[in-house]
Each structure stands twice: as C-alpha cells, then as structure tokens.
Amino acid sequence: MHAGLDARLERISTDGRYLVVPMDHGITLGPVKGLVELETTVDAITRGGADAVLTQKGVAPRVHPNKNGKGYIVHVNGSTVIGPDENDKRITGSVEEALRSGADAVSFHMNVGSEHEPDQMTQLGELTEKAHRYGVPVLAMNYARGSGIDEHDAESLAHAVRLAEELGADVVKTAYSGDGDSFERVCQATRLPVIIAGGSRGTDRDTVEMVRGAMDGGAAGVSMGRSIFQHDDPEAITRAVSAVVHEDADTESALREAGLGIEA
Template identity: 70%
Template sequence: MTVGRDARLARLRTGDRYLMVPMDHGITLGAVRGLKNIESTIDAVTRGGADAVLTQKGIAPRVHPTKNDAGYVVHLNASTTIGPDENDKRLTGTVTEAVRAGADAVSFHINVGSDHEPDQLAQLAEVTADADRLGIPVLAMAYARGPGLDGDEPDALGHAVRLAEEVGADLVKTGYSGDADSFEHVVESTRLPVLIAGGSRGSDRETLEMVRGAVDGGAAGVSMGRSIFQHEDPEAITRAVSAVVHDDQRVETALEKAGLAVEC
C-alpha cells in the first residue's frame, strides 16, 4: 500500500469503521426523493456522522461545498431501471476523472455470477491497475447476482468479496446474509474490510438490526444509500447508524440517542 492510498483510506473512516452514504442512484432511479436537492441531503448525512459520501463524477460540484470535510468517493459505472438490463453496468468515468473531481477513492460495481460478470471483472481489474498507479483506493461493490443465484447466500457472498480482493480492491461492499453467524463466513472469505449494502428501505428498527447483525458478524461498516437518503430525517437516521457502527451501541440505544421512535 502506498502512503497516498493509506492517507486517502483514512479519510473514509473513523478508526477502523466505515459509514458511507452512496448517492449515485440518480442514474439508476432518476431524481428520486433525497436526490433532487442533493446538497441538503449531503449536508444532513455528514452532520449526522457519515464518514464519506459517494456519487457519480458529474455531481462533484454539488458535493464539495456541503460535505462538511467528509470523504468523497466517485463511482465509475452504472445502469438504469428503465434500460434493457439493470445488471449490465457500463463505465461512466475513469480514475483520472475521479481524481480531477476531488475524489479520495473510486468505486466499481460488479455482479458476480451474472451474464455481464466477464466484462465487469476485466473492467474492475483495469480500474484497480489505474488506481494503483495513482495511489487511489478502490471500493468494489461485489454482489452475487445472476441466474440461479441467491444473493443473500453466504457462500455466494463470500465468493464475491474474495473476487474483489483477488482483483486488487481495497474495500468491498456486498449484500447481507441475514444474520451475524452466517455473515462471519463472508467476512472470513477476505482480508479486505467488508461493508454491507442497505438495499431497499425498511423500518428504522429493521435497518439498525441489519447493521447490528453485520457488525456483530465482523463487518467493518456500511455503505447504505436509500435507507438513509430517502429517510424523513436523513441526519437522524445517520446518527442512529453511526451509533451502532462507530459507538457499538444496541439498536434501542441508537434509536433513542438519535431521537427516533423505538418501534416494538
């Protein structure tokens, strides 16, 4: 690891834990709730304790004035929900463009087990090589998604995170297997810090129980988008997630400290 890469990774975390809020969904879903006025959302989540935010390169001018010194990640591929195949993520930027946009790191999405895996695997390898030359960390968003695959199955998730390490990523984000015990296998499949994705939004308690289980299973944190940026109070839910990730709080305590209703 280069000095530069190590320094940039440190900007994305608190201690050895990561709370990242991806907001690259404008390409995938359009200008949905929480992304129309993305500046206010970025301000809210970073005030709430997010270590870093993530967007596509074109949103960079809207990120820097409002991120409150948090880290910044530029995502390098995408697809849309209205296109022919949402799993067919295509390149939207380069590592050099991300550096010019002021990024501390880049991220790349790969659907392991899909028909598009070969192309995405080759592209991820190119991204890690380019990033290595520039001392830029790479977050691989490695999901188990394809014909006949259960995207929550621990062995499939373990394969996905191991692939990320084998290709040269520095961090890996993947799905949650559903409980702490099974997620231990996923974490043990790689030496990379493993972050969980948030997925579609659930109740506050469901969100925090997932985060608590992942952390108990050895996760290094979360990279959680819609559950945070589409919340009625993005700052409060970020504070609650931060309490679990950074302060190792119980779910009820985290909800109370964030001023959110403690649901039964």
C-alpha cells in the same frame, strides 16, 4: 502500502470503520426523493456522522460545498432501471476524472455470477491497477447476482468478496446474508474490510438491527443509500447507524440517542 492510499482510506473511514452513503442512484432510478435537493441531503448525512458520500462524477460540484469536510467517492460505472438490463453496468468515469472531481476513492459495481461478470471482472482488474498507480483506493461493490443465484446466500457472497480481494480492491461492499452468524462466513473469506449494502428502506429498527447484526458478524461498516438519503430525517438515521458502526451501540441505544422513536 502506498502512503497516498493509506491517507485516502483514512479520509473515507474512521479508525478502520466505514459509514458510506451512496447517492449515485440518480443514474439508476432518476431524481428520486433525497436526491433532488442533493445539497441538503449531503449536508444532513455528513453532520449526522457519515464518513463519506458517493456519487457519480457529474454532481461533484454539488457535493463538495456541503460535505462538511468528510470523504468523497466517485462511482465509475452504472445502468438504469428503464434500460434493457440493469445488471449490465457500463463505464461512466475514470480514475483521472475522479481525481479531477476531488475524489478520495473510486468505486465499481460488479455482478458476480451474471452474464456480464467476464467484462466486469476485466474492468475491475484494470481499474485497481490504474487507481493504485495514483494511490487511490478502490471500493468494489461485489454482489452475487445471476440466474439461479440467491443474492443473500453466504457462500455466494463469500465468493463475491474474495473475488474483490483477488482483483486488487481495497474495500468490498456486498449484500447482507440476513444474520450475523452466516455473515461471519462472508467476512472470513477475505482480509479486506467488508461493508454491507443497505438495500430497500425498511423501518428504523429494521435498518439499525441489520447494521448491528452485520457488525457482530465481523463487518467493517456499511454503505447505505436509500435507507438513509430517503429517510424523513436523514441526519437522525445517520446518527443511529453511526452509533452502531463507530460506537458499538446496541439497537435500542442507537435509536434512542438519535431521537428516533420505537416504531410499531
């Protein structure tokens, strides 16, 4: 393994566990809650225990002064919800731009099973080759998305994460299959660290229980956006998730230690 690659992976994780908070949604959704005052949100979640934050390259100057020494990942493709096809992610940056932006890693979104899969497969393969020339890790966000595909089917997710390994990624993010037993099949499909996406916001209990289930199924952590950055107390929910990811806490203990009440 490349020494620089190892060093940078350590900057975006803790002892091989990952709590990444993606905040690249400004391209996809626009200036939604939690992203308008990006500086305040970055400060809160990194104080709460996030290992790394993830954004598009343009907002890097707003991230660095507020990330409290934690890791930084630059996302290099994207799309919008108001465009013709949200699954058609287009290239928005390069490895060189990410490095100039102070990134420790780059990330790339691929929709496995969509009509855009061929182009995205080629782009991810090219990205891993170039990133590894510089010793930069690649986080592949590989989802099972396409006509007739169940986005939470364990077999489809297993294919998606294995594809990431085959193309040279270093960490892979995918959707949660719904329970620890089925997610174990997903994690067994690859030797890469598998981290789950957070999806839309639920209750605090829903969020923490999902993380607990994924960790029980063999996940190496989470990459959780809206459930954290749109929370009324981003620091507290980050602490709860961090307790599960980094301290192996159960749901009740994590909520209690973070000062989050039991919701109805």
